[in-house]
Amino acid sequence: xxxxxxxxxxxxxxxxxxxxxxxxxxxxxxxxxxxxxxxxxxxxxxxxxxxxxxxxxxxxxxxxxxxxxxxxxxxxxxxxxxxxxxxxxxxxxxxxxxxxxxxxxxxxxxxxxxxxxxxxxxxxxxxxxxxxxxxxxxxxxxxxxxxxxxxxxxxxxxxxxxxxxxxxxxxxxxxxxxxxxxxxxxxxxxxxxxxxxxxxxxxxxxxxxxxxxxxxxxxxxxxxxxxxxxxxxxxxxxxxxxxxxxxxxxxxxxxxxxxxxxxxxxxxxxxxxxxxxxxxxxxxxxxxxxxxxxxxxxxxxxxxxxxxxxxxxxxxxxxxxxxxxxxxxxxxxxxxxxxxxxxxxxxxxxxxxxxxxxxxxxxxxxxxxxxxxxxxxxxxxxxxxxxxxxxxxxxxxxxxxxxxxxxxxxxxxxxxxxxxxxxxxxxxxxxxxxxxxxxxxxxxxxxxxxxxxxxxxxxxxxxxxxxxxxxxxxxxxxxxxxxxxxxxxxxxxxxxxxxxxxxxxxxx
Amino acid sequence: xxxxxxxxxxxxxxxxxxxxxxxxxxxxxxxxxxxxxxxxxxxxxxxxxxxxxxxxxxxxxxxxxxxxxxxxxxxxxxxxxxxxxxxxxxxxxxxxxxxxxxxxxxxxxxxxxxxxxxxxxxxxxxxxxxxxxxxxxxxxxxxxxxxxxxxxxxxxxxxxxxxxxxxxxxxxxxxxxxxxxxxxxxxxxxxxxxxxxxxxxxxxxxxxxxxxxxxxxxxxxxxxxxxxxxxxxxxxx
Numbered sequence: 001x002x003x004x005x006x007x008x009x010x011x012x013x014x015x016x017x018x019x020x021x022x023x024x025x026x027x028x029x030x031x032x033x034x035x036x037x038x039x040x041x042x043x044x045x046x047x048x049x050x051x052x053x054x055x056x057x058x059x060x061x062x063x064x065x066x067x068x069x070x071x072x073x074x075x076x077x078x079x080x081x082x083x084x085x086x087x088x089x090x091x092x093x094x095x096x097x098x099x100x101x102x103x104x105x106x107x108x109x110x111x112x113x114x115x116x117x118x119x120x121x122x123x124x125x126x127x128x129x130x131x132x133x134x135x136x137x138x139x140x141x142x143x144x145x146x147x148x149x150x151x152x153x154x155x156x157x158x159x160x161x162x163x164x165x166x167x168x169x170x171x172x173x174x175x176x177x178x179x180x181x182x183x184x185x186x187x188x189x190x191x192x193x194x195x196x197x198x199x200x201x202x203x204x205x206x207x208x209x210x211x212x213x214x215x216x217x218x219x220x221x222x223x224x225x226x227x228x229x230x231x232x233x234x235x236x237x238x239x240x241x242x243x244x245x246x247x248x249x250x251x252x253x254x255x256x257x258x259x260x261x262x263x264x265x266x267x268x269x270x271x272x273x274x275x276x277x278x279x280x281x282x283x284x285x286x287x288x289x290x291x292x293x294x295x296x297x298x299x300x301x302x303x304x305x306x307x308x309x310x311x312x313x314x315x316x317x318x319x320x321x322x323x324x325x326x327x328x329x330x331x332x333x334x335x336x337x338x339x340x341x342x343x344x345x346x347x348x349x350x351x352x353x354x355x356x357x358x359x360x361x362x363x364x365x366x367x368x369x370x371x372x373x374x375x376x377x378x379x380x381x382x383x384x385x386x387x388x389x390x391x392x393x394x395x396x397x398x399x400x401x402x403x404x405x406x407x408x409x410x411x412x413x414x415x416x417x418x419x420x421x422x423x424x425x426x427x428x429x430x431x432x433x434x435x436x437x438x439x440x441x442x443x444x445x446x447x448x449x450x451x452x453x454x455x456x457x458x459x460x461x462x463x464x465x466x467x468x469x470x471x472x473x474x475x476x477x478x479x480x481x482x483x484x485x486x487x488x489x490x491x492x493x494x495x496x497x498x499x500x501x502x503x504x505x506x507x508x
Numbered sequence: 509x510x511x512x513x514x515x516x517x518x519x520x521x522x523x524x525x526x527x528x529x530x531x532x533x534x535x536x537x538x539x540x541x542x543x544x545x546x547x548x549x550x551x552x553x554x555x556x557x558x559x560x561x562x563x564x565x566x567x568x569x570x571x572x573x574x575x576x577x578x579x580x581x582x583x584x585x586x587x588x589x590x591x592x593x594x595x596x597x598x599x600x601x602x603x604x605x606x607x608x609x610x611x612x613x614x615x616x617x618x619x620x621x622x623x624x625x626x627x628x629x630x631x632x633x634x635x636x637x638x639x640x641x642x643x644x645x646x647x648x649x650x651x652x653x654x655x656x657x658x659x660x661x662x663x664x665x666x667x668x669x670x671x672x673x674x675x676x677x678x679x680x681x682x683x684x685x686x687x688x689x690x691x692x693x694x695x696x697x698x699x700x701x702x703x704x705x706x707x708x709x710x711x712x713x714x715x716x717x718x719x720x721x722x723x724x725x726x727x728x729x730x731x732x733x734x735x736x737x738x739x740x741x742x743x744x745x
Contacts, residue, residue, distance in 0.1 A: 236616020
């Protein structure tokens, strides 16, 4: 077709269409980079947000629920479930050493080994021996790299994993692991490592909680305990790392009076408080004739899905298992149903919905703004094509004289716009891919040579700029670039098609 | 039966608020294979007549055969009865235009400039047609002595060479009529004569009808018949 020949020739012999292609390239690259970085940020946020909460959580806040061992056993027997772990979540006060007052914190009581199976918790422990420095720590300033302290850090890691430390007497005692930002004891450095202002592992802190009874009423005894600090964790979400304390499950159960306790069976209660021994005549308090064991309680069961099972499927399976559990224990303690708010069964996404929705909205807003900015490409292509159609008026007249129709002439210019869109979008996609793949080295180069550090880890809570190149997003953006170019060429194409061939031939 | 019959052809252009009648009722009949020269002064309407004959323009208020603007019948069919698409095909297939200022496409090579007319006609008819068009373009250019210029751009050619390329383009689809608008008007006398010799030789082989507009009596003398256009009307021939 003659249009293909002319498009090829116009494209390679003129500077103006290359400028239009450059505009399309810049716009597509800009939108794609922004979308990829924001998308990477969202993914990082979601991954961080699910770090310590498993795929699905079954929770009964406040009073909690008993017989959780049976629930976990039932859950782990389900083919969709990889592992499950008990957890208590509540609030408390933390008095840190050298601190002027207590801090309000979220306290999570966890069982180290099973918590690790569900959440890969050990990977979040900060103080551990390191062989390789963090990507930006070229000078190896991270104290974890110190060969002299390997043993010490290995001990902190082991103690953090089990939430068990040694007392001064050498006995194993329940310990706690603090979020790395709790109390501001660790100073985040520009390279991403932490410099401890006061090195807390090995020290102790005082934890105070307010226990609730089995009916969810406050027990008027504040429970306070001094616990050793085993390590710090870093989930990647500042809000969690600045406000959360992990404590060994049995320690928190005792503090909150949620451990297994002996209970009086009301049916065996004596009629009077005291009784007199007929043989000796001595009066004594009546002891209950029979007791039973009130089972320990927790507030959450966290569940991890088997590979290939999505969170929504797992949630549905958890609901089914919980219903069976509820039926089995109806006579024991009447567990609340999964519907109606008594027990909440939520995926990690549901739990982080507020955060995720906010970032998703932010992404759409930014894309909308950049999309509007990219509309300039449409007008730029329109202006360039308008000028080119004027310049090529005589060519249009010649084509009409040799038999080209109006539609054929219009298609020539639309095709030309399409070619510029394809070239610009392809170049834009390649540029974006190149920048996204090297965004951190580019950023570091800017910092090193021009002293421009846009994402400072001391300010932002990530060491590296997140990015995620997704082929589908790239296809959408590149198709948008092509469409924008064709849209820009539309009006000049109509102008060319409507041109009077006689006037066109006489054009000077 | 004549190839072209023109009856009462009128064309008026509007310049601002003023109507300027260019053709005031032209009657003309041209036989197949005839070479007709249309002679007239500048502004006499020669080019307008040629554009109307080639379907590039429409007569005044033409609404079907025999309308107020007159009629052009080509090979027994009125141009007024043709749809715009039909007229495009008519320009591509049945007539070939040659202009005074060559009107070649500057980005294309000599071969492409000739071949593009074939590409326009055979839009979607596959590779076979395209190859045939290419072969025919090469043959024509060789016949006009331009076989060594195939890959050159128009800017690299002399005026005479450009006009020969333009003629080759006009002839590549083997039209029934060649409509030439002052084809030697921009050339020196000797070059102009060589161009006319080439056209004449080609006509001798192919038997094309030629309508050549000129203001040069010497050029007109090469034609079988000379028609004079004065004040928008045919006054001789």
